[in-house]
Amino acid sequence: MNGRAGVATARAARSDGKTRLILAAEQLFAKGGIDGVSLREIAAAAGQGNHHAVQYHFGSREGLVHAIFVHRMQQMEARRGEMLAAAEAAGRLSDARAIVEIIFLPQLELPGQRDNHSYAYFLLLYLLRNDGRDFGDFGAELPPNIARALQLLRQRLDFLPEHIAQRRLVTACFMFLNMLTAYADDRVRSSDDESFEDAVDDTLGQIVLATCMPLGSARV
Template sequence: MTAVPFSKRDDAKTRLILAAELLFAQGGIDGVSLREIASAAGQRNHHAVQYHFGNRETLVQAIFDFRMNQMEPMREQMLKEARRGGVLQDARTIVDIIFLPQLKLIDAHGDHSYANFLCQYLLRNADTEFGRFGGYLPTHIAEALALLRGRLDFLDDEAAQRRLITACFMFLNILSAHTRDTAGHRVDEAFSAALDDTLEQIVAATCMPLVRPIADQQPKKVSRA
């Protein structure tokens, strides 16, 4: 197992988080041993993950929390600018605040491994309550999600959460595809153009009116004689 390159300022817990994120992105959350993660993080103690985090699920949550907190300063600035510009209720502005900070999350190899990790995390932790993803959300992402929920006030929580999860996968796919295509030298479209198109798709899909009331969409029971 090749050790992951780190900054000299990274402590043991941060190194384990970054190594786990990269390995989980490559091999799946359940496809990598805790010992492999410790080795990739440069830890001589094979039980370093258990020592610092206790178990796999706590480590997974720590990765999510670590990245969410990293994005808070950028989201805070974007919220301030939107408030000054009077566009806090604009759907595209809200979507940008929620998703664009993820562009800054680059791993030690210059890839968006967090995008692959987050896809798996969402499948494990998605709740039916809007904006719940398995743990506490920091202030500014919580505010951005609350603004989006206000735009989706015509939906119940379960439907709004379903659209939010769909939007997340749409955005994460463009990051994963960009990393994959760049590595394979298959980039034919400017990433900025593809990104903008994806964000517009997210706005359209997330905020579209209901085709018919949710109550009418339940499958009808067939009575049997």
């Protein structure tokens, strides 16, 4: 093996090790809470012999938490790009339902999440830790397609102050994630009352109505 090939192999091994840590941490955080799992447990679950592998790759627990978020955002980027292009071709870039679908539906296509939804559980906890008041501020730099989708939604919500628009966005996330985690429960999934597809459709409609309603319109 020449020097260049050796460097490439080492980089690939580091990248693979980081991905294993990210996926193991997501699963463990989803079950035990972000602060309820030790970094050693995560390293062991990822098959890392080095107990300090998390610190080596991510610097800290918070660094790992942000890495999970960014990893999943990147996995959804291509699909969001396709949906943005389709919405633009159909003249629907200002349509609230189309924008909401671009933001939320790609999560259903994440690898390994169809019957697991560990990322949904993790993201619920992640959002509870986030205190950003600016619209779309989730504590990490966002890839361009999700950033564009959020910008389109913000334009649709231009009648709202920034902090209220952000609150509604976070609330919308909780609506969608609650639906996903409910259907991760075998008792709900086996029920004949409502299909998963119907639950997704109804939740997206709920999100559009709640997010886009005029300010103060719910007062009685």
